[in-house]
Every structure is written in C-alpha cells, then in structure tokens.
Amino acid sequence: MFTKETGVLTVTTSYTSNPASTTVELKSSYNIPLVLVVAAIPMLIVQPWVAGLMGLFGLFLMFQAVTLRLLFTPTDLDIYRGEKLIRRFPYREWQNWRIFWNRVPILFYFKEVKSIHFLPILFDPNTLKTCLEQRCPRI
Incomplete structure (x- = not known):
C-alpha cells in the first residue's frame, strides 16, 4: 500500500521462511554401492567368495538406491518404492538420530519409541543431515 503523505510503499507477502x-x-547417492562393486573386482584374486558377496551386496544397494525415494514431509519421513508408500516414520516418535562417519557418511541411525533403525546412506548425505536438523533436532 502506498500513501501520499508518507511516500512509503508497504508490501505484504505470505511467504514462509520455515524450510x-x-x-x-x-537425491539418490550411488557412492556406497559403487565402492563395494569396484572393491569386489580386485578382491576376486584374493578371496572369490568374499568378492562375490561384496559385489552382490553392492548391486543390492544399487537397486535400492535406484528404486527407493525418501521424502521429508513437515511431519514424517516417508519411504516410497516408485509411487507406493512403504513406510512412514512420524518425527514425534523419534528419540534420537545420528549419521556415522561424518567425513565419509555411510550409515544413518535413528531411534523411535518402539524400534531402532540402521540404514546405509543411499541418498545425498548433506541434504539428509540438513533435513534432520530442521525437522527433528537431536535430544
């Protein structure tokens, strides 16, 4: 609103600054699956069984990274496979969380009222940490 007397223009907006x-x-991150698959190749010479297991686990994690979607909503962490909701974790039930090995984040832990979860980091670790700090600060 502009007034002639004061010459001031007042602008109002409904933008919310709360992320x-x-x-x-x-966004998916393929770092862990790729490292496992690539590390399995030279391991074939030393321990073929270990290399096979490591390679299969890497391929399994690659499949998970391709097919799963993590969504941080205002109230829940939702896990989707394609368009189907697999699991919903309401923040109000979270007691604690932690990302292991900050330099090379590979494991995400969170504790709910009823259970504990350990997940490999198959998604962008920086965005994961930012979303966690915004939505459920650590106790």
Missing part, C-alpha cells in the same frame, strides 16, 4: 514446512525428496 521444515515443505516436503523435500532426497
């Missing part, structure tokens, strides 16, 4: 009020989908 926790939006839904964020994490």
Whole structure:
C-alpha cells in the first residue's frame, strides 16, 4: 500500500521462511554401492567368495538406491518404492538420530519409541543431515 503523505510503499507477502514446512525428496547417492562393486573386482584374486558377496551386496544397494525415494514431509519421513508408500516414520516418535562417519557418511541411525533403525546412506548425505536438523533436532 502506498500513501501520499508518507511516500512509503508497504508490501505484504505470505511467504514462509520455515524450510521444515515443505516436503523435500532426497537425491539418490550411488557412492556406497559403487565402492563395494569396484572393491569386489580386485578382491576376486584374493578371496572369490568374499568378492562375490561384496559385489552382490553392492548391486543390492544399487537397486535400492535406484528404486527407493525418501521424502521429508513437515511431519514424517516417508519411504516410497516408485509411487507406493512403504513406510512412514512420524518425527514425534523419534528419540534420537545420528549419521556415522561424518567425513565419509555411510550409515544413518535413528531411534523411535518402539524400534531402532540402521540404514546405509543411499541418498545425498548433506541434504539428509540438513533435513534432520530442521525437522527433528537431536535430544
């Protein structure tokens, strides 16, 4: 609103500056699966069985990274496979969380009222940490 007397233009907006009020989908990260698959190749010479298991586990994690989607909503962490919701974790039930090995994040832990979860980091670790800090600060 502009007034002639004061010469001041007042602008109002409904923009919300709270990033926790939006839904964020994490981008997949293939770092862990690729490292496992590549490390399995030279391991074939030393321990073929170990190399086979490591390679299969790497391929399994690659499949998970391709097919799963993590969405941080304002109230829950949702896990989707394609368009199907697999699991919902309401933040109000979280007691604690932690990302192991900050330099090379490979494991994400969180504790709910009823259970504990350990997940390999198959998504962008920086966005994961930012979303966690915004939506459920550590106790």
